[in-house]
Amino acid sequence: MSPAPLEPLLAAGAPPMRTRKGWCTCGCCSKVFLTMILAIVVSMYLALPSLPPTPPGHVAVISPFEIHTVTDFLGAVKSGIMPGNRKTELPLMPEEVVKYLSTSYVEWAPEPYKTQLSSDSVSATLSTAPPLARIMMAASGMSDILRAALDSLSIERNMDMMKKRIWHGMSPIPPARWESMGLSKSENIDAALSQIQLIVGLFEYLHTPRVQGRLRDIYNHIWFEFDILQDVLDALEVSNGRSKPVYNLPALWQEYIQSYLFENMAFQSRSFIFTNLLPLYNATRSEFLNQPGSAFGEAEITPVSQHHFRVLNSILDLYIETEFHVVPHTAGFVYRHEPGNVTGLLSEDESSWKRNNAIYESIQNARREDFQIDYQRKIKETAEMRFANDEHSSFGQKQEAMQPIWDILDRADTHQIAQPQILNPSRVEEEDWVRELSSVDKFGYAIYEMSKGQNEEEWKNFLTRLELGLDSGWEGMIGVENVRQKATLHWINGPDESIFEDDFADAREHFQNMVASQSIPANLSTTTFLVVDSASFLSFSSTPGSSNRGFLNVVLVDFDPASNLIEGYNGAFKIVDQLVWTELYPLVEHFHCASLDAFWALARNHPSELYIGATTEIQRRAWNSLNN
Known part of the structure; x- marks a missing residue:
């Protein structure tokens, strides 16, 4: 079942907020300005309160947002090529804008922006930071050290490495490694399913309220920085007697993340999962159905049949979890530039990230409940159709001991009807x-x-x-x-x-x-x-x-x-x-x-x-x- 569109949350108040009076500003980090930004990041990191120890095998997470996404984005908005080799139809950022990214607002912004962005309320270092440095600090998560201390995150090391591959549009596991490790063979099916479970588990992790909330707020923070930059660039053009630029950096940022990056992550992962589950599913279902009728006695199922039953059940669980988890979740990601959404989406409550996380969790719980209700309804319809058509009659339809067998076959048939990609998976695309x-x-x-x-x-x-x-x-x-x-x-x-x-x-x-x-x-x-x-x-x-x-x-x-x-x-x-x-x-x-x-x-x-x-x-x- 395709997930229903989610209403946007109020954006978290932890990122700086643009108000009618001006901006609350912050800094950031960039490989372009590595020397300068390193000092900022190190000093802010040292200012972090003591974080709880991470569990064994985990690494601490200051920002679940992959920081180099920003520089990848800037390359994309000049070339027009988005993640997944898609081409945007939005106006692109001209090459001449690049020089402003690496130069402090103080040096080129027209008034009143120059004064607002270098006000006494901003630290001396950050008030002179170039726009790109401010954006990169937002992406690093170091712009909110209190949030990092109060809401510390961690991720299992293997999952973290898997996240880096998936975030950057790579196949979760190179096909050659899948084959070399023998994961397409039935004798290694448990290991194969555990690898796919790791992929699904990563998306489940990314969609937990605390992690999704951190991604949401970092995305919004970066959106605001691009919004500030766009306003200053617009004012600069007008002050020089020219019309406002046609390109829109906040709109490009929204499209890059929501319509391309996250969509590509989900597409590549779903394609990999369905492609590699298909031969395992076909083989297991075939072996399960080919068991002699005596194997499914009234008392108990034979050990061989129990194995196939367990494996088929695990595969079906992965199918349903993939359908629920391996999709983009961008609830609360701002999109104020769109017509009809110019006000009212942004909270000015500094502690609102906790409240927004709770709202997101309630939305997810409701979505899960609706998802399960719809799923059970489809299974019931499949079972009724089976009774009407007398399918699988060779198993002895009236035997009470056969009910688990009927249940799993009904599940399998339901999946094939509701998820056509099971039998016809999309191909993983060029990375x-x-x-x-x-x-x-x-x-x-x-x-x-x-x-x-x-x-x-x-x-x-x-x-x-x-x-x-x-x-x-x-x-x-x-x-x-x-x-x-x-x-x-x-x-x-x-x-x-x-x-x-x-x-x-x-x-x-x-x-x-x-x-x-x-x-x-x-x-x-x-x-x-x-x-x-x-x-x-x-x-x-x-x-x-x-x-x-x-x-x-x-x-x-x-x-x-x-x-x-x-x-x-x-x-x-x-x-x-x-x-x-x-x-x-x-x-x-x-x-x-x-x-x-x-x-x-x-x-x-x-x-x-x-x-x-x-x-x-x-x-x-x-x-x-x-x-x-």
Whole structure:
């Protein structure tokens, strides 16, 4: 059932509010102004009251909003290409506006805006911050440190990494990894369903009142900053004798987030879920129906049938949870620029975020109740149709013990009628980062050869297996035919540079010198490099399988042991070959949304401390049983 449109909430009062008297302002952070903003963020972070400790395996969340979304948005409103490769029909932001984003209002805003935006009520640092810096601080969540302390959030590490992929329009799991881990096979169906449950669980997490409320308020805060910027830009044009611009930054921001970003997140995830559930659903339902009639006796169901019953029930649960959770939830996201919505949507109560969260929760509860009522009604209609048509009569319709069987078959039939995408799933589309890389000549990493004891033939065989392993990560992805040819490794012989086995520190120093002397080939990462040591070399010696694949070492260039506060972390981790191009590169180098220590923390769950992608409790229990 498609969710009914939700009425907008009153926007939270925690973000700054534009009033008829002027603006309450705040600051922000940007990679464009990293040096200046870093000092602001650090000082505000240090001002945070003590936060409650995060649960084991979780990370604290100051902002659930991915901060680089802002810079992605600014690129989109110049090109017109929105998430999901959609093109906006709204007027675009001209290139000449960019200079104002990086310049303080004090330097270019006409009166009365210059005075209002540099008033004594604003701190000296923030009053001179450029518009982009103010916006980025809003996105970081650091503009409301009291809210961060009073309403602290956390997220499970695996879910956080999954969130970064999904937020940026990536397939939740690369198709090659799904196949390599054997998740399409019936013997691994529990592990497969647990991975899909992780995806659904992420959307459920994002739609909880506290998390959705934080996303809502950060979005609204950024909307206000763009609204301020638009007013000042309009006034600037008028003061220079020109007409107001036709572009509208708040409108573009609303469309980017609500109509494209969140829609693309849901579309890609739903497509992945329905595509990968379909063969599991078909196989399980077929095996369930093919059980001999004697298997469904009056007393009890056989163990084999119980297994199929449990699995089919789990799949149907995932279908219904996907339908409810894996959709955009933007209740309370402001859209004041639209006709007929120019007033009345914004609360001026500074504590209104709590009240708005409660309103949102009541809306969600009502939506869930309506959803369940509609679902049960459809099941009842399906059962009545079955009785009328005498379907599945081979099971013995009058046996009371058969009722659970009838119930689950009615559920399955209902799903197929109500959710046509079950049998005809949409295809996961080309990922945005893949399309964006199509315009570059090459991309990739420098890689150090630091293993020892191999002859020329052994090394040649290793290179062949490495190339095949890395390239296999692209299999099943859409639109990668051109891009996969541009993935590049620039080899550096460690011994030739007096860098030997396991000496990552010397390799790091050597690479830093290469960066300083600008001797790194163009378009290769200057923040991360790869290493082949003896263990990595040996990992490629066996035939790849679901539990064994070759790996490479990933090393952070600017890691400083003296300032490191993460116990056990040495600025490096091991990653399975198939994820170098399809997870490491997009998340670290392209989107700049994941740190190497986050990968390392997840790799520690693996018996070999190897990063293999997001994992679930079922997989980790299996590893623990091996260790014990």
